[in-house]
Amino acid sequence: MTYIKGIELSKRFHFEFVEPLVSKHFPSLRYASALIGAGSEVLGYDTEMSADHDWGPRVLLFLQEQQNSMFEEIFQCLKSNAPEEFYGFSVDLKQTVITSLPRFLKGKLGADISKELQSMDWLTFPAQVLAEIVGGAVYRDDTGQLTRVRKQLEYYPxxxxxxxxxxxxxxxxxxxxxxxxxxxxxxxxxxxxxxxxxxxxxxxxxxxxxxxxxxxxxxxxxxxxxxxxxxxxxxxxxxxxxxxxxxxxxxxxxxxxxxxxxxxxxxxxxxxxxxxxxxxxxxxxxxxxxxxxxxxxxxxxxDPTIRKLKEKIIIGGIDQITDNTDFLLINQWFNSKNSTERNLLRLVYEKILE
Structure with a gap:
């Protein structure tokens, strides 16, 4: 079996399996398909060693939020038609995620990107997570939403x-x-x-x-x-x-x-x-x-907020504050349950600015 880089393998998986199947069973569906998020293959650093776990032909399918009732139906369609192997690599449909883009981004960044991002939001985003969102490859984007978001997050303001x-x-x-x-x-x-x-x-x-x-x-x-x-x-x-x-x-x-x-x-x-x-x-x-x-x-x-912050302390963003892996992912597991959904690090910045 010849090793195939993950981005290329997933590209073939989309165009040779996912897209034809979705077009046949859900011909009017508007969606995006991409390989972004976690995984060495997203940044192009995968090697043959990477294939020993959590690796294989996969894509992320992004539907509109109002289509959430279809998430499971589409997944079952893919699962029932999936081959055991694809170009010699085992197919595990659990690695193919079907969600909406807002849900995916909220899970990664802890922020609602449909609203204007604030300066404090950017300071809570780990560089690795931003790289995972703007890296990888997009294979289809019917609405252009995914492309616009990747452009928005392309680099820091x-x-x-x-x-x-x-x-x-x-x-x-x-x-x-x-x-x-x-x-x-x-x-x-x-x-x-x-x-x-x-x-x-x-x-x-x-x-x-x-x-x-x-x-x-x-x-x-x-x-x-x-x-x-x-x-x-x-x-x-x-x-x-x-x-x-x-x-x-x-x-x-x-x-x-x-x-x-x-x-x-x-x-x-x-x-x-x-x-x-x-x-x-x-x-x-x-x-x-x-x-x-x-x-x-x-x-x-x-920026008035950043100017005020730098007068207090030049502390930087989350990557400058810590290299603790779990804390860097704090946006993914901690959001206070109030209307602003401020995460812990943002509360620290706001305390500094008082």
Missing amino acids: QDIWLFLMASIWNRIGQEEHLVLRSGYVGDELGSSIIASRIVRDIMNLCFLMEKRYAPYPKWFGTAFEKLDCAKELLPILRDVQIAETWKLREEALCKAYEYIAYKHNLMGITDRIDEKVTLFYDRPFRIIQGSKIAEAITKSIN
């Missing part, structure tokens, strides 16, 4: 984008001298751990600079290698990771800082910043002064 970049620069500014201070007193392990945190921040910053949603840890490095900056930056970041002494770590970090400062200036979103590292007060530690760069970026923010 300008002021959210600026705020997220400022938040990462601020994180770098808070810890860049700690890498060197801990190493200076002989704590090489502690220095290495902090350096790794900064490497991750630099990588996340590069995703933002190139306006790409960063995936979750399994594919983080793989996706980073596809960025334009990776050719220059990857060898430098590897040097940070393998450095055995804080001085070697500092040398590599300085190269990385100066490169991302250079990339920042190319964007033209602030007045030109100094691309050269400087000393941290009178200490023998070289830094890029990330917090000052963060402050420069926030001056370009016009």
Whole structure:
């Protein structure tokens, strides 16, 4: 059996099985068919190893909300006609989801996207989830609704984008001298751990600079290698990771800082910043002064809510606040039962703004 990438396999599944069957039994049905949402194949990172679980020919079918009575009927039609195998791969119809687009998006984002999204909404959306919605492939879209939503979520609004970049620069500014201070007193392990945190921040910053949603840890490095900056930056970041002494770590970090400062200036979103590292007060530690760069970026923010938030604290979005997998998915399992359906993280932001 020859391995077929998931997006291609699902494309064939739609056009060779799903669409002909639905057209025959439900000829007037208007729907969308796509491969989006969870799964390595959605982002194109699946390999032969991926096929050992939760993988196979599948699609998501999106009907109109008023057609919800047909969800089960269509599923049973697909199930009763499905082959045991498709191009040699087992068919499990439980992986083919039939729902409405609003229900799917509410489950993923915890927000009603038929209404205008607020700034605070964007700060609660994990980049991985946004990547799952705009990634993958659409095989049919009779109403155009799915295409419009994917366009709407294609990337962060300008002021959210600026705020997220400022938040990462601020994180770098808070810890860049700690890498060197801990190493200076002989704590090489502690220095290495902090350096790794900064490497991750630099990588996340590069995703933002190139306006790409960063995936979750399994594919983080793989996706980073596809960025334009990776050719220059990857060898430098590897040097940070393998450095055995804080001085070697500092040398590599300085190269990385100066490169991302250079990339920042190319964007033209602030007045030109100094691309050269400087000393941290009178200490023998070289830094890029990330917090000052963060402050420069926030001056370009016009959104009143985000401007008010940045005056309180440059905390960023959910991806900057935590890397806890369950908390990142908080929108999918927590919504208060009041009319605004505010999730827990949004309540935190609102408390900060009081």
